[in-house]
Structures are given as C-alpha cells and as structure tokens.
Amino acid sequence: MEIVxxxxxxxxxxxxxxxxxxxGIYKEPTDQPLYLGKADVKGDAxxxxxxxxxVDKACYLYSADYYPFxxxxxxxxxxxYGMFGENLTVAGLDETKMILGDVYQLGExxxxxxxxxxxCYKLGVRFGDQGVLKEFIAAKYAxxxxxxxxxxxxxxxxxxxxxxxxxxxxxxxxVFDLTYGQYAEPELLRTLLSDEYLPSKLREKLIKKHSK
Numbered sequence: 640m641e642i643v644x645x646x647x648x649x650x651x652x653x654x655x656x657x658x659x660x661x662x663g664i665y666k667e668p669t670d671q672p673l674y675l676g677k678a679d680v681k682g683d684a685x686x687x688x689x690x691x692x693x694v695d696k697a698c699y700l701y702s703a704d705y706y707p708f709x710x711x712x713x714x715x716x717x718x719x720y721g722m723f724g725e726n727l728t729v730a731g732l733d734e735t736k737m738i739l740g741d742v743y744q745l746g747e748x749x750x751x752x753x754x755x756x757x758x759c760y761k762l763g764v765r766f767g768d769q770g771v772l773k774e775f776i777a778a779k780y781a782x783x784x785x786x787x788x789x790x791x792x793x794x795x796x797x798x799x800x801x802x803x804x805x806x807x808x809x810x811x812x813x814v815f816d817l818t819y820g821q822y823a824e825p826e827l828l829r830t831l832l833s834d835e836y837l838p839s840k841l842r843e844k845l846i847k848k849h850s851k
Contacts, residue, residue: 640799642745643703644668644728646721650684653764664761666721672794673726675748675787680726694786695753695838701725701782702732712774713766722765723756725782727793734811737783740836742803747791749802754838755781755815781815809834814841823849 646666652659663684674681675698701723710718720728734755741752758776763769775781809817809830817823817831818841828849831842 640729640731642727642793642795642797643730644720645671645673645793645795646726646728647671647673647680647682648684648721648724653761655760655764662761662764664724664765666724666726668720668728670795672746672792674790674792675745675750675785676790677787683726696784697787698727698750698785699725699756699782700727700729700732700785701756702734702780703728703730704732705778705780708778708780713768713771716766723782724762724765729799732783734779734781734783734815737811738805738808739811739814739834740803740805740808741801742788744800744802746793746797747789748787748793749789749791751786751788751836752811753784753786753836754841755783755811755818757818776819779812779815781811783811805836809837814845817845817849 645668647669648663648666650661650663651665653662678693678697679685680698703720706718706720709722737752739752739754743750758772760769760772762775763771807830809827813827814837817827831837831845834842
C-alpha cells in the first residue's frame with residue numbers, strides 16, 4: 640500500500656435543513672506532507688468532534704482503487720482525491736485485509752487499524768446527492784480510520800510497512816458488515832465479543848444489535 644495523495648481541508652459553510660453549519664469534508668490534495676497527531680491531522684478542519692477526530696479516528700484513509708468505480712457512477716462530477724473526506728488516498732488498500740489492531744509504520748508515524756467509516760449526510764452534501772450514502776454502504780468501500788501510536792509526518796509515496804499483525808481478528812470489512820448487515824455468522828459474533836481493538840462504544844452497539 641502506498642500513499643498517492645495527501646488531502647486537507649479548511650472549514651467550509653454548508654446549508655443543511657435550512658441551517659448553516661461548518662464542515663471539514665471538503666478535503667483537497669496538497670503537495671505538502673501531513674503531520675499525524677494523536678487526535679487529528681495537524682492543520683485539518685475537524686468540526687464535530689463527537690463523530691470526527693479523536694484517538695480512534697485520528698486519520699481517515701480511502702482507497703485510490705475505488706475511484707474508477709465512483710467515477711463511473713457519477714460521470715458528471717469531478718471526483719478528485721479527497722472526495723470522500725479522506726486525509727490519505729492509498730493505492731492497494733483492501734478492507735478485507737486490514738485487521739483491527741494491526742500496526743504499521745507509515746512515514747515517520749506508527750499507526751494502528753481502528754474502525755471503518757460510517758457515512759453521514761455530509762458525504763451526500765459533497766456529492767450533491769444523498770443517495771450516495773446507500774451506494775457507499777452497498778459497495779462496502781468503507782475506508783479505514785487509524786489510531787496514531789507515534790506521531791509523525793507522512794507524505795505522498797510513503798509505504799505501509801506491517802510491524803505487528805493481529806491473528807484471527809476482525810477485519811475492517813467484517814466490522815462494516817456487522818454494522819450494516821442484518822445477520823452475522825456465530826463465529827464472527829464470538830470474535831466481536833473478544834476483540835480488544837474495536838472501539839468500545841462501537842462494540843457495544845454491535846453486540847446490542849446482533850443479540851436481539
């Protein structure tokens with residue numbers, strides 16, 4: 640996996656349900672490296688910290704490999720890297736192979752796989768179509784949030800180097816399926832119950848959902 644674009648945003652005003660609000664989803668590619676901090680990317684606009692930023696969502700990745708799919712679905716839109724609000728656009732990213740708790744060296748930073756993206760209306764605002772939320776979920780192209788263990792600078796061309804692999808853990812794709820699917824395999828639920836790397840609030844939510 641390799642960073643092909645570093646993206647950052649300034650705060651932008653949008654109108655939603657007749658009210659003005661601020662968002663940082665309008666990420667744009669930059670030629671400058673990014674500094675990954677423990678709670679966010681330095682200099683990036685993180686507005687609603689209830690849902691964005693923080694230890695479990697310090698940095699968001701999206702796969703460059705998925706952009707052709709979206710460009711075919713939205714041929715009239717310009718879809719530059721950063722369109723999904725990602726800080727890092729990554730070639731070769733595959734959610735089925737990204738295991739919660741896996742630790743990577745990325746440039747100067749040491750990072751850990753945390754959880755998948757759960758899209759909200761602001762992605763629909765960016766696309767000019769709230770229907771993209773259902774398409775995002777159906778496509779299962781979730782993207783990946785990172786924890787930052789050691790802060791540091793990352794830049795275009797940096798490679799992900801696996802340092803510590805978790806055996807038998809949940810993948811980002813597994814968690815996305817548990818979040819939006821109506822049925823979960825018993826083995827997957829057993830793994831969910833014991834997984835120490837899934838953020839506690841999300842784990843509790845998923846356990847409650849699938850124990851009904």
